[in-house]
Amino acid sequence: MLQKIREGVGRWIAGVILGMIAIAFIFWGVDPSITGGVFAAKVNGEDVSLIDFERAYQAQQAQYQDLYRVEMSPDIQREMRLSALEGLIRNRALLQRVESEGYRISDDRLIEEVRLRPEFQVGGEFSLDLLRSRLITEGISEEFFLDLQREQIALLELQNGVARSVFITPTEFARYIQLYQQEREIAYTTFEADNFRDQVELDASEVLSYYENNLEQFYSEESVDFEYIEILRSDIATDIEVTDEILQSYYEDEQYRFETEEERRARHILINSPQDDPEAEARALEVLARLESGEQFEVLAAEFSEDAGTSGQGGDLGWVSRGLLLGPFEDTLYDMELGEVQGPIKTNFGYHIIRFDEMRAGEVQSFDVLRDQLVVDYQNARAEEIFYNTANDLADRAFDAFDELESVAADIGYPLQTFTGLTRTGSVSPFINSTQLIETAFSNELLEQRENSTLVEIESDHVMVLRVIEHHLPSQEPLEVVQSRIEEDLIQSLSSSLAEVAAENFLAQVEELLSQTALPQDNEEIANVTDQQADDITLSGEDPNGGMIARLALLATEQGGIWTEARWIERTDSTIPAEILGAAFSGQQEQDQPMSQRTFLIGGDHAVFTVFGLRAGNEDSLTLIEQEQLKNQLGQQMATYELTSYVGEVRQKATVRIPEAVIDPPLF
Secondary structure, three states: OHHHHHHHOOOOOOOOOOOOHHHHOOOOOOOHHHOOOOEEEEEOOEEEEHHHHHHHHHHHHHHHHHHHOOOOOHHHHHHHHHHHHHHHHHHHHHHHHHHHOOOOOOHHHHHHHHHHOHHHEEOOEEOHHHHHHHHHHHOOOHHHHHHHHHHHHHHHHHHHHHHHOOOOOHHHHHHHHHHHOOEEEEEEEEEOHHHHHHHOOOOHHHHHHHHHHOHHHOEOOOEEEEEEEEEEHHHHHOOOOOOHHHHHHHHHHOHHHHEEOOEEEEEEEEEEOOOOOHHHHHHHHHHHHHHHOOOOHHHHHHHHOOOOOOHHHOOEEEEEOOOOOOHHHHHHHOOOOOOOEEEEEEEOOEEEEEEEEEEEOOEEOOHHHHHHHHHHHHHHHHHHHHHHHHHHHHHHHHHHHOOOOHHHHHHHOOOOEEEEEEEOOOOOOOOOOOHHHHHHHOOHHHHOOOOOOOOEEEEOOEEEEEEEEEEEOOOEOOHHHHHHHHHHHHHHHHHHHHHHHHHHHHHHHHHHHHHHOOOOOOHHHHHHHHHHHHHHHHHHOOOOOOOHHHHHHHHHHHOOOEEEEEEEEEOOOOOOOHHHHHHHHHOOOOOOOOEEEEEEOOOOOEEEEEEEEEEOOOHHHOOHHHHHHHHHHHHHHHHHHHHHHHHHHHHHHOOEEOOHHHHOOOOO
């Protein structure tokens, strides 16, 4: 397999192309194939690697910590372990289904997918150097990546197969348009809780009663007060002095960064022959003679070259620099003149005929052009060095001082700072990213022994050491401390209740008024009235329903609501509250009968809306492009539904065994 991949990019190049690195890089670290047989689950008798599970679980943990910056509860940890394992189980069951159906990924398909991966391309062309560096960095075996790529392609093919099986009938599409493009004529009134605050009256007994009945809510969080010394690389960089002499020396030391190597573009024709072969050499000489007689290099490469990776491109090797090609080939190419043809050149892969097509000369950017960049680079590099050395010095001195930081601060010339009230949940913290800080501050060594901490990394450029000076256990908060909070909660709750009562009263008035009023007999008439006479209705209070809309607006104001005039809206309208929009389009409306409803809004507000009319969508009103876009949209929705159902069915039929310790690991 690896030999075929070498041939796919030109067997004259040494190297191996491996896996879909974008997907595989989520599995960090060592290849699980070299570890033992402990499993996280068995799916139809096949193991799901415990290492794969731990990697997936750790990835979810890291994502959670980045989002919420708080310690995970045992329940969340258990749910996260279940989620990570379930994803691996479903993947394993799907791969087994693919295999049982006899589907296989050919070597040619694997090679094609690898070569097209953007992660391996530089300037739109495949780069072996980039590939090698990524693999070396990750330290994962070639076989593991090949296997992983085959699996991912197989799953992708399964997904595409299910998606392609979806079809939409004209009747289904017409019904979809009727619903998706449907419009409803809606008027609504909002009752904001804040507008009812002045109607709320509290007395001390209500506050006291709430406090006594909810004592469990009024405990202070466990917290610590601590002193600390911090070092930020950004503070160091701004104080670094820069002179022309320093910059010139730095430029000379780093000049390799500002140089571009000479690159050459060539074409070749390869006649395969790992060993010396007079017959192969003779064929190469024949091709060379035809070139010298005036035939096109590209045409002969397509006809005779046995390098499958380049013959289809007329033998084009792309841009290459020194060190990428094999010895004799590279030596010859870099001795050639532009436009020259040479050959046959013998390498381990056979006989080559080479044509040198283009050259990009290497260059060195001048000091004057780079000066501003050099200032920034030098300050950052020097700051990094000072930051690293100072951080190590801080850690060593804090360790030696053991349980006091005052002398450490004086010795290194950094201020000793204090923070009070760091909570175990991180709700109160001096830094956004405080996970490591909290873990350290609430460790036994700092809480009980009051030792100096080891070096704590807040960010990659921000470190600190700390010492706990006070530990505050949760305690009952006195009424005077929480009284203002209770009062605000009560006022907000009672204001929301008053808004709800006003909304209920208004809804009753709306329903009574609508029941007494004869509405137009069809939606089109309502639409015409709304579009053409809305301004007159609003200003004069006269409309086809005897001033009904004007009376509704007046009643809304009397109940303390904010009236919004009726208008036609679509499902995707973003100008009205989402709760009203969702409720208005989820309700069933009888033909020619208005529908009124109350709904709760986020934040304690309430709303009452009335749907006066309904207009079904019509595909004839859409352009062909719009219709095609909606067909694609519907197809994607149906494909997602079908794929979800298929995956669920495969998972349900699988026989799965999960060791109890995987989901609920022992504490020791």
